[in-house]
Amino acid sequence: MKMKLRIGTRGSDLALWQARYVASTLAPEAECELVILKTRGDIIDHVSLVEVEGKAFFTAELEEALVEKSVDLAVHSHKDLPSEMRPELTIAAIPPRAAMHERLLVRRESLEKDGAFLPLRLGATVGTSSPRRQEQLETLRPDLKITQLRGNVPTRVNKLRDGKYDAIVLASAGLDRLALDLSGLVDIALPIEWFVPAPAQGALAIQTRKADVELIAFLKEMLHDDSVERAVAAERELLIRSGGGCSLPLGASLVGAGPFTALAFLGKDRPTLGTPARWARAAADTPDHASELALAKLMDGNATRHGPFGGKSISLCGSAESNVDLANRLEGLGATVVRELAIEFVDLPTPDLARTFAALGERDTVVFTSAHAAARAHGNPRPKSRVAAVGRATAAALEHAGWRVDVVGEQGAAALARSLEVEVGARVCFPCAEETVGELERELIARGVRLERVPVYRTKPVEAPALDPNADVRIYTSPSAVRAVAGAEKALGTNPRLRLALGESAASAMQAADLEVDGVFHPSSDDGEGVVHRIARTFCRLENQR
Structure with missing residues (x-):
């Protein structure tokens, strides 16, 4: 005579599929009845999962039914189980695992095939209720807008179809099990190497009472997979x-x-x-x-050299202190960042600097285009004039010196020079490098603005700069850096896959040195994301050509 078993399950389409899968597997030896229970997770579908952590949001009612003996076993998505369960209960079996990876479903009008890491247009709205997914999305693409997405799997897909999101992220296992119609949507499998699933994703957990020894043995024989248990x-x-x-x-x-x-x-x-x-x-x-x-490795807190840029070498060619934020961003994505020291800064004596600043009136403007020049503001009172900075790093250096910044140029020196409002007769004071004749100067002179250059440092090329012969990408951070290493790069005999210039001046210097320019960027405008996107697209193209 067949064993009679009551299987506790949630009532969602996915939960019922999972319970029926278990019942069909047990069918040769057992007669199974599904007992549908509502959990708080089914009832409260408008609350972020962050707010209900550790509260067995999707499992408590099933566990209570087991303890009360109104069901004989319960079927869970293993990743929903809290780390601690009631002492009377145990996991009797873990069946073979479904696909563990994530999938990105995208509305066709929101697709951008050349999007970095994820084929989404800039600023796309992506739905997810998972803190883990949100963090990975924001780390890969800081431009994305992440909004809460709750409901069962079909409901989430319908919300995407209705245009409430540009894209959503779902577990592949749920989509595969339900065999949903995804026509009209772009379905993209995300690599688990840099979009890591939740612990136990794709696995089921069959829970029962510890005291039911015979049932545990039966479930283990019929359903259990030892290798999945060890991995989970x-x-x-x-x-x-x-x-x-x-x-x-x-x-x-x-x-x-x-x-x-x-x-x-x-x-x-x-x-x-x-x-x-x-x-x-x-x-x-x-x-x-x-x-x-x-x-x-995770808890060490340092760069791990793993992620979407893992195994790639990216050289930052410039000074020891340049582009710290960009270097940190690239390392965070897994790249090995090599700082190629090409130039050094030598401060110039400026005995009249305080007097120069003090002479500026309210109609005047003082502009800083580099953090090194901005550091010379330290110890000097802020002038009455407007204070402008190119880029957030330069603005931060001024604020560290105790200067309030009125204007931050987010699109580079040339754009700031074009947009800067200067009254007739007013002047622009420009603390800069001794050899600088850059974008800001050219634009202001073309406008007929009265410009006062104040050299506060000079750049000095490093003797025999050491370049990384294995660099996949070389980023030139200034025209001085280009001039310092152009000969050394040609003599090296190896070419990086990609050469990038930070700013038009660096690009012009590269062209003058007969170095190919693969992209020109102003990281001050977007924390270097333009650089990151170009590198990501290039690596993707090269991988596809293999």
């Missing part, structure tokens, strides 16, 4: 040891059958404030050891 245990252990629950922006996946590779992601400000979001990868002979190694 290692993934969830990584989550537990990182000190988080469902709201922690952490991804973890174990792949391979020996050696095993652990892939992980941890969002920003963990374990301490100011720590950037980062990816990690580690291989070992066991899932547990691979997980331990990946966790150690």
